[in-house]
Amino acid sequence: MKIGVLKETAQGESRVGLVPASVKTLTGKNHAVLVEQGAGLAAGFDDAAYTEAGATCVSRADVIAGADLVIKVAVPSSDEIAGLRRGTALVSSIYPKRNPAVLAALAQAGVHTFAMDAMPRITRAQSMDILSSQNNLAGYKAVVVGANALGRVFPLMMTAAGTVTPAKVLIYGAGVAGLQAIATAKRMGAVVEVSDIRPETKEQVESLGGKFIWVEGLDQVKIEGGYVAGASEEVLKRQKEAVEKSLINADLVITTALVAGGTAPTLITADQVAKMKRGAVIVDMATEAGGNCAVAKPDETVVVNGVTVIGCNNLAATVPAHASELYAKNIVTFLGQIVGDEGVKYDLNEEITTATLVVHNGEVRA
Structure with a gap:
């Protein structure tokens, strides 16, 4: 099978869908890999490395014309979709709930799409x-970005000139990004508090040295498939009040909360930002999905009442080498699931395939 890798065109996107090591794995399984010239340069992988791994580096047009399956990282733009060949399989990020127009365009173009x-x-x-x-990776980088913007150090320091108290970090959300942010902030010496509506995350937070902000009734929150299915208004009110006490004293706040593929919830209002201390920093990791902070702007830094608010759309792309390596490993494993001896298997009775195949035979399935 011929597998193609396109160079990303989205602003700020420096990752690449396959790295040389993953190309070597695929060519070892008798797949041919076509890589657009320069596709990996922003991530630190030149064409020579791909060629040595067994890929053929060609123009974008040649990749599209020759590949049975095309790999991307970012959600495809309308121009990218228009350039794809009808009948091609596309494996990429899509975020179906946020991008119905993208799904419609892919269906019209006749591109079988895996999200x-x-x-x-x-x-x-x-x-x-x-x-x-x-x-x-993004959770790690959020702490680094926040620390760089903060006008104080993280750890406790005892010096001849006096004692420097540790920074107070508040993290909203104890998912993958939040847990890595906790671990990173703790390694840097900060005191870390964490808020999450899911009660089962308490043990994970505490295992990393963070303090979980617990409120009465949190153990009654309904969880389905790892996501919140229901919580009473009373519990939500209690949690907001409890977290606000930590918010107004925090030096650095990191928000990570997302709703599976949808719009991010607003967790910090403009009024709450106004209550925070001057010099504090907020890193909003959810601005691409609407943002958790009401005053945050996508990929912009704004200062409101002395509080620096940093909107981060795509932090993983700021560490493109490792991000690309991990993404490529995910892709290679996924291809092992959907690709057989005769090409792509569109097995709608298989759980992974039916969940990820969002466009097939000109129809939107998401």
Whole structure:
């Protein structure tokens, strides 16, 4: 089978769908790999490395014309979709709930589309889960970005000139990104508090040295498939009040909360930002999905009442070498699932395939 890798065209997207090591794995399984010239340069992988791994580096037009299956990282633009060949299979990020127009365009173009972000939350799909691999890196980088913007150090320091108290970090959300942010902030010496509506995350937070903000009734929250299915208004009110006490004293706040493929919830209002201390920093990791902070702007830094608010759309792309390596491993494992001896298997009775195949035979399935 011929597999193609396109160079990303989205602004700020420096990752690549396959790295040389993953190309070597695929060519070892008798697949031919076509890589667009320069596709890996922003991630630190030149054409010579791909060629040595067994790929053929060609023009974009040649990749599209020759590949049976095309790999991308970012959601395809309208121009990219228009350039794809009818009948091609596309494996990429799609975020179906946020991008109905993208799905419609792909269906009209006749492109069979697998959304890597729609991977089901089952054990055997964990090694294919791009959200986990990329959010892990993003959680680390969020702390680094926040620390760089903060006008104070993280750790406790006892010096001849006096004692420097540790920074107070508040993290909203204890998913993959949040847990990595906790671990990173703790390694840097901060005091870390964490808020999450899911009661089962308490043990994970505390195992990393964070303090979980618990409120009465949190153990009654309904969880389905790892996501919140229902919580009473009373519990939500209690949690907001409890978290606000930590918010107004925090030096750095990191928000990571997302709703599976949909719009991110607003967790910090403009009024709450106004209550925060001057010099504090907020890193909003969810601005691409609408943002968790009401005053955050996508990929922009704004200062409101002395509080620096940093909107981060795509932190994983700021560490493109490792992000690409992990993404490529997810892709190679996924291809092992959907590609057979005769090409792509569109087995709609198979759980992973039916969850990720969002466009097939000109129809939107998401």
